[in-house]
Amino acid sequence: DAKTTQPTSMDCAEGRAANLPCNHSTISGNEYVYWYRQIHSQGPQYIIHGLKNNETNEMASLIITEDRKSSTLILPHATLRDTAVYYCIVRVGAYKYIFGTGTRLKVLA
């Protein structure tokens, strides 16, 4: 079973920040949180990952709570092309990803 839970769907206005939450209450001390997104009929695209410090790259920011039981992916200025299913993943075992249901983000014009 996936070690993460996410809301099924979210809407966001174009140009606004999209904040996508993820709960991972059973995460272990050395496990990273990974975020991917999947646009229809394509493979998942890597976005960002982190352990306990907040992370930022050209695509997004990742905010991880101090107790590491939840995190939020932030797309600072959502565009229509950001419409996708977003997956938050905590590895199971050595390297395995078990995907949860993800959040279907719809960016509205």
Next chain:
Amino acid sequence: GAVVSQHPSRVICKSGTSVKIECRSLDFQATTMFWYRQFPKQSLMLMATSNEGSKATYEQGVEKDKFLINHASLTLSTLTVTSAHPEDSSFYICSARGSGPYNQPQHFGDGTRLSIL
């Protein structure tokens, strides 16, 4: 960034045919590759994990004789769906990770849509 190429992107064939899907890491050596399948409106389901030069490890409920996986080199893994039937129609996706730090992310191919008539 790391690129994973998957071929073919789409295949349509008759029931009973065996179909081979290739997954290549183009700019890094993939010590571990993973195969997933995805049904419409569902999430990705891990089928198997393969390490270069060794036998694949299959997830519970995945038939190893049905889905043959070969990972003969550090840049290529293949998935063969043997004697495919309509219920095997699905979106098959591979991913790969390199030999760097343990926390490095996997990188995914663009998937193969398999349709069995």
